[in-house]
Amino acid sequence: MTTDAFFEPWQLRAAFARSLSDMYGREVPAYTTLLEVSHDVNADVVRARGADAERLGSIDRVTAERHGAIRVGTPEEIRQVARVFGAMGMHPVGFYDLRDASSSSVPVVSTAFRPVDREELARNPFRVFTSLLVPGDRRFFSADLQQRLERFLGSRTLFGPELLALADRAEADGGLSGDDAATFLRLATEAFELSHEPVDQAWYRELEAVSAVAADIGGVASTHINHLTPRVLDIDDLYARMEARGITMIDAIQGPPLWEGPDVLLRQTSFRALAEPRTFRTPDGLVVQDSLRVRFGEVEARGIALTPQGRARYDAAIVQGATPDVWRETFPDTEAGLVEQGLGYFTYEVPAAAAGPGALTREPIVYEDFLPRSAAGIFQSNLTEEGSKDASQAGEDRDADWMAGAVGRELFDPFDLYAAQVAASRDRAAARLGVDPESLETPSLGDRSSTTQGAQA
Ligand code: OOG
Ligand code: NI
Secondary structure (H helix, E strand, O other), rough: OOOOEEEEEEHHHHHHHHHHHHHHHHHHHHHHHHHHHHHHHHHHHHHHHHHHHOOOOOOOHHHOOEEEEEEOOOOHHHHHHHHHOOOOOOEEEEEEEEEOOOOOOOEEEEEEEEOOOOOHHHHOEEEEEEEEOOOOOOOOHHHHHHHHHHHHHOOOOOOOHHHHHHHHHHHHHOOEEHHHHHHHHHHHHOOOOOOOOEHHHHHHHHHHHHHHHHHHOOOOOOOOOOOEEEEEEOHHHHHHHHHHHHOOOOOOOOOOOOOOOEEEEEEEEOOOOOOOEEEEEEOOOOOOEEOOOOOOEEEEEEOEEOOHHHHHHHHHHHOOOOOHHHHHOOOOOOHHHHHOOOOEEEEEEEOOOOOOOOEEEEEEOOOOOOOOOHHHHHHOOOOOOOOOOOOOOOOOOOHHOOOOOOOOEEEEHHHHHHHHHHHHHHHHHHHHHHHHHHHOOOOOOOOOOOEEEOOOO
């Protein structure tokens, strides 16, 4: 990086995603295997399907695309996370309550930091699923444990003052100069590396008995990326190739099944965390070698974003079991069907070589968010112990408003963002055609190659 260059938020975001990926690849070798296999799968899909493979994102976007996951302990910590990600044009989107989505002990609520504008997403869609511990939830923590946990969390520092100051400057100035950008990226990457400080054994094990997730968050004095997920264009093929390489994946691909109709939302699969050597400080002050399983591997395929109606169908279908038969009863088997039934989000596009005024095509909007049941499944598949949960106790109320207050920023609603993309595309198309946006009909007929009469000229 040279001193005179200036790095805009998206450039910081793209560089950060690369830097994290390099760090993770050095530290978690199976992740490198996953990246290699993902690249092979994507190259094969592009070769086989041509332009059609890029309908839900260019191959450049998909190749660079990652999501990460982190877990923090306090509202103050998630506010700091928001400053670091805010510098990179990543904003909190959505609210996920994992406490009920999981049968084992997962005492967190979550949001995802990601770009929200179409152009920004196209430049680099890096997103981070961010979970926040709920120490006041009596189903998991006694009053005494809550108090000790909060004291421990209150006394640690996840992000140093230099990193936060650079983050604030980047947000205020719309980017950073070369030297500052390099420092910011180095400090931000370090903040998410696994710490080699000895772990307080008694404290960690006490929390682990309640919840492995609680121990991962509150049993150590730092945070870490716990997985980094590439995107693939054919997750069934990837699954088979990983197994063939001797890497045991979890039993299932989470989310929708493989079927002949359009891919919607998100399909994910993972391999279990590998035991990594860690040092522990015992109650008698000895430092001993042991291991912890906290970093794992995940991969995902993204489909079309669903409207609230589409999502309601998805939620009803997934509890019946995500089989192709259930899907055939639930969803139309064409994109046109999704449009006609108001189930999916599609934009209005004026083709570059439009046949004439009024010619419109539609393009599907890719799902940029997460799914609570799948997320719970990902958490669950990586827990060594179930932990303990006393369902007779009342949980602590948490919702999107609470999360917005904790983060101290606007929390975007995913549905609003998709709907806004549709509206913006409609206005753009109307302006190009010189007609009133209200006069545009949904381009619902035919497939991609066919056009439909947009304006009543
Ligand atoms: C986050 C799990 C959720 C996903 O892809 O659904 C997630 C975690 O394990 O901290 O990353
Ligand atoms: Ni994930």
